[in-house]
Amino acid sequence: MKRLCLIHANCQGEPLLELLSAHPDFGRAFEVRHFVNYARQEIPDADLRRCGIFLYQRLEAGWGDISSDALMSRLPAGRLALCLPNLFFLDYWPFWSSNDAFAYSDFFLDALLARGLTDREIMHIYLHTDPGRYYDLEAILEKSRIREEEKARHWDIRLTQAVRDRFRHELLFHTINHPGKAVCLLVAEAVLEQLGFAPLPGPARDALPDPFGEFTLPIHPGVAARLGLTFLPERPLFPVYGRDMTIEEYVRCYLACKRLKETDFIGFLRLRATLAGKGSPATDGRPGT
Numbered sequence: 153m154k155r156l157c158l159i160h161a162n163c164q165g166e167p168l169l170e171l172l173s174a175h176p177d178f179g180r181a182f183e184v185r186h187f188v189n190y191a192r193q194e195i196p197d198a199d200l201r202r203c204g205i206f207l208y209q210r211l212e213a214g215w216g217d218i219s220s221d222a223l224m225s226r227l228p229a230g231r232l233a234l235c236l237p238n239l240f241f242l243d244y245w246p247f248w249s250s251n252d253a254f255a256y257s258d259f260f261l262d263a264l265l266a267r268g269l270t271d272r273e274i275m276h277i278y279l280h281t282d283p284g285r286y287y288d289l290e291a292i293l294e295k296s297r298i299r300e301e302e303k304a305r306h307w308d309i310r311l312t313q314a315v316r317d318r319f320r321h322e323l324l325f326h327t328i329n330h331p332g333k334a335v336c337l338l339v340a341e342a343v344l345e346q347l348g349f350a351p352l353p354g355p356a357r358d359a360l361p362d363p364f365g366e367f368t369l370p371i372h373p374g375v376a377a378r379l380g381l382t383f384l385p386e387r388p389l390f391p392v393y394g395r396d397m398t399i400e401e402y403v404r405c406y407l408a409c410k411r412l413k414e415t416d417f418i419g420f421l422r423l424r425a426t427l428a429g430k431g432s433p434a435t436d437g438r439p440g441t
Contacts, residue, residue, distance in 0.1 A: 155204035157182040160189050167363040171340035174356040200226045209238040210306045234308040241325045242296040244371045255417045283374040309342040321382050330364035370399040395425035
């Protein structure tokens, strides 16, 4: 019977499972299972007893019996354990704010909405003025970078410098916590190296689809200019659940969803993309000229 490799991580564990399973030597030696940590998926005792390799994103004691220390106390002696990076990248999207009730909240847009402005006024201010007039972007990003460096102290796989070296010249993340294929490959290669396995064969690398490529959160043009992002064309299109959108189209969808007081923004975007594919306008229903 194969030994068991457990991955206790958020959605970033999905491509890691695919890549480790596709490695010929690792795949022959280990069965790989992924348990979603934030969803509090319970790991069966039988799996913990069989575990030979435990790959985890660190959860502190407040998570109770699924905290990293609690789980590792139940693993057999002699198992290997590596702390994975829990990747979060704000640089492309400094206006993102955490809001469980509304995915991909944008505090700049929300502030403009709160002023009672029309959509046309909001679009002009948001897209055609320097965002540095309203927010200290470097301070926002520096605070996030410091927080990520603090988190990285626990990690056995450290990618901070690799990301900083490359993020201006290639799209490394699709959203703040959805890495692109290049970063997923970096994580898998680092895990394999630390466990003493050869690098991934070329066919296994090539066969991995971009794990989170169906949606790329549009990047504000003023932010792109300030960061000097070289990979974006003059008028970029961003994949949004089956349809490519300009940032103007995306912002109109955001405003329409907010004005309708809908909270399922992902569902709203999926619906708009579907309707647009059938020939209906993607931005119907927005007020404010």
